[in-house]
Amino acid sequence: xxxxxxxxxxxxxxxxxxxxxxxxxxxxxxxxxxxxxxxxxxxxxxxxxxxxxxxxxxxxxxxxxxxxxxxxxxxxxxxxxxxxxxxxxxxxxxxxxxxxxxxxxxxxxxxxxx
Amino acid sequence: xxxxxxxxxxxxxxxxxxxxxxxxxxxxxxxxxxxxxxxxxxxxxxxxxxxxxxxxxxxxxxxxxxxxxxxxxxxxxxxxxxxxxxxxxxxxxxxxxxxxxxxxxxxxxxxx
Numbered sequence: 001x002x003x004x005x006x007x008x009x010x011x012x013x014x015x016x017x018x019x020x021x022x023x024x025x026x027x028x029x030x031x032x033x034x035x036x037x038x039x040x041x042x043x044x045x046x047x048x049x050x051x052x053x054x055x056x057x058x059x060x061x062x063x064x065x066x067x068x069x070x071x072x073x074x075x076x077x078x079x080x081x082x083x084x085x086x087x088x089x090x091x092x093x094x095x096x097x098x099x100x101x102x103x104x105x106x107x108x109x110x111x112x113x114x
Numbered sequence: 115x116x117x118x119x120x121x122x123x124x125x126x127x128x129x130x131x132x133x134x135x136x137x138x139x140x141x142x143x144x145x146x147x148x149x150x151x152x153x154x155x156x157x158x159x160x161x162x163x164x165x166x167x168x169x170x171x172x173x174x175x176x177x178x179x180x181x182x183x184x185x186x187x188x189x190x191x192x193x194x195x196x197x198x199x200x201x202x203x204x205x206x207x208x209x210x211x212x213x214x215x216x217x218x219x220x221x222x223x224x225x226x
Binding site for chain 1: 120148150155156157158160163171173202204206213214215216217218219220222
């Protein structure tokens with residue numbers, strides 16, 4: 001089963017606007033990660049936020065984490081057409097051998113119209 | 115620098131034929147390796163992971179198998195493909211000193 005679930009499933013905005021995507025998860029985590037996937041390509045790691053952090057920035061990306069609500073948001077400011085992609089949140093789940101595996105949500109498809 | 119190579123990019127195979135997808139990693143030692151499958155417009159499903167040579171863990175029962183004959187080589191195989199094996203297959207590695215995963219460019223498999 002998927003740990004993280006993003007909403008909305010699809011988002012269409014005008015270039016220059018901000019895009020906000022949300023992710024909810026079910027179990028306790030020690031970090032949450034966001035990835036980006038261009039159509040037909042592999043995923044690219046964008047940013048990681050640890051459970052003891054509330055907000056993190058990387059360029060035009062801003063990620064927040066609310067562990068009490070088990071939710072995270074990804075904000076892309078001043079969007080560009082090149083930001084068009086699918087965005088996934090991922091959370092680690094502990095395995096029986098004490099290692100971790102990443103569980104991905106179903107993603108948000110972002111379309112930035114020029 | 116750390117890189118991952120996955121091939122082929124696209125593959126069309128008849129039902130009942132064998133499959134071999136290969137993934138190699140450079141610039142890191144003893145990485146954790148993963149095979150994911152992605153259905154169209156959906157999230158990623160973890161198929162296999164490996165924490166070392168010859169060590170394979172399967173996440174879901176299926177028609178596929180995985181092998182890790184070398185530290186930085188991960189192979190996804192099938193003896194007889196089914197139509198339901200169609201999908202987008204992604205290989206990924208995790209450097210043990212880092213949290214994030216690095217993904218290959220994926221293989222689009224169509225079973226006809």
